[in-house]
Amino acid sequence: MVLDELKNELEKELKGINSEKELKALEKKYLGKKSKIAQILSCLKDMDIKQRIKMGKEINEFKKKTEALIKKKSLDIGGFDRKDGGGIDVTVPGKNFLKGHLHPITLVTREAEEIFSKLGFEIAQGPEIEDEKHNFDHLNIPQDHPARDMWDTFWLKKKGLLLRTHTSPVQIRYMEKNNPPLRIIAPGRCFRYEATDASHEINFYHLEGLMVDKNVSASNFKAIIRKFFEEFFKKQIKLRIRPSYFPFTEPSFEVDIQCMICKGKGCSACSQRGWIEMAGAGMVHPNVFKAVKLNPNDWQGFAFGMGLDRLTMMKYKIDDIRMFFKNDLRFLEQFS
Numbered sequence: 043m044v045l046d047e048l049k050n051e052l053e054k055e056l057k058g059i060n061s062e063k064e065l066k067a068l069e070k071k072y073l074g075k076k077s078k079i080a081q082i083l084s085c086l087k088d089m090d091i092k093q094r095i096k097m098g099k100e101i102n103e104f105k106k107k108t109e110a111l112i113k114k115k116s117l118d119i120g121g122f123d124r125k126d127g128g129g130i131d132v133t134v135p136g137k138n139f140l141k142g143h144l145h146p147i148t149l150v151t152r153e154a155e156e157i158f159s160k161l162g163f164e165i166a167q168g169p170e171i172e173d174e175k176h177n178f179d180h181l182n183i184p185q186d187h188p189a190r191d192m193w194d195t196f197w198l199k200k201k202g203l204l205l206r207t208h209t210s211p212v213q214i215r216y217m218e219k220n221n222p223p224l225r226i227i228a229p230g231r232c233f234r235y236e237a238t239d240a241s242h243e244i245n246f247y248h249l250e251g252l253m254v255d256k257n258v259s260a261s262n263f264k265a266i267i268r269k270f271f272e273e274f275f276k277k278q279i280k281l282r283i284r285p286s287y288f289p290f291t292e293p294s295f296e297v298d299i300q301c302m303i304c305k306g307k308g309c310s311a312c313s314q315r316g317w318i319e320m321a322g323a324g325m326v327h328p329n330v331f332k333a334v335k336l337n338p339n340d341w342q343g344f345a346f347g348m349g350l351d352r353l354t355m356m357k358y359k360i361d362d363i364r365m366f367f368k369n370d371l372r373f374l375e376q377f378s
């Protein structure tokens with residue numbers, strides 16, 4: 043075959059090629075306008091018909107084979123498939139992916155969890171769909187007790203089920219399965235059927251705490267909650283405890299901290315009171331212990347609850363709770 047020699051020559055030359063530039067020169071040499079193939083093609087017209095057909099076929103095969111060999115070599119030396127018109131240019135700077143970040147309430151929840159963990163508290167979880175027994179009855183809020191009106195509830199179609207109004211039922215669930223001594227916190231999402239305004243949402247976050255032992259007192263609570271607030275706000279705080287009422291604790295109290303903005307003088311952030319209400323608390327009611335089959339003469343403890351939304355608002359000086367659920371990036375991106 044006339045082209046055999048040319049084919050051998052091409053294969054030999056291909057072996058010595060190491061760059062795309064050399065490869066292009068080689069392609070030009072074998073397939074270009076001034077190549078041997080082009081010369082043979084120009085002579086075709088002078089050949090007789092039989093020869094012309096045979097030669098034409100050989101030339102076509104040679105061209106195809108050459109193109110395939112060049113393409114393979116190109117890929118071998120890290121070039122690109124020129125038929126596609128381009129490939130990956132590894133020298134172009136990369137694009138940054140858009141990264142999300144944690145919501146301010148998540149940041150605060152994690153921080154609270156960390157502080158309480160250091161104080162020996164375990165993190166407990168419970169369901170967001172609760173039953174009446176755990177959300178109310180076992181917490182000493184009987185069916186017809188007026189105290190039940192303190193919680194505006196979303197009831198579900200299935201009788202006795204509701205969206206939990208606080209994470210206090212986690213206390214009950216935990217004590218049903220675990221014996222004291224115990225220390226837990228239960229952070230989580232809660233729901234109440236109420237009108238929304240700057241400080242109320244139908245969906246909010248609550249952190250419940252419980253410590254039960256043989257000899258736990260209100261002064262233990264005071265020390266722990268003070269430690270928590272000081273770690274959380276990273277400064278010394280003034281704390282005040284005053285009497286209150288909750289069905290599941292007796293005695294019950296409210297925990298206030300002195301307004302950090304006006305230092306107790308009175309300002310708009312504290313409604314001129316100088317103090318800000320941060321948590322509700324008290325000593326576990328004997329009926330709560332009885333509901334989980336613990337003897338109230340053997341055990342005592344304190345429980346407390348606070349709004350994680352409010353804690354977040356205090357920490358970052360946010361004046362409207364509804365901002366948390368608006369998905370407004372101008373607000374959220376400040377926490378990235």
Ligand SMILES: [Zn+2]
Nearest residue numbers: 301304309312
């Ligand atoms: Zn103030």
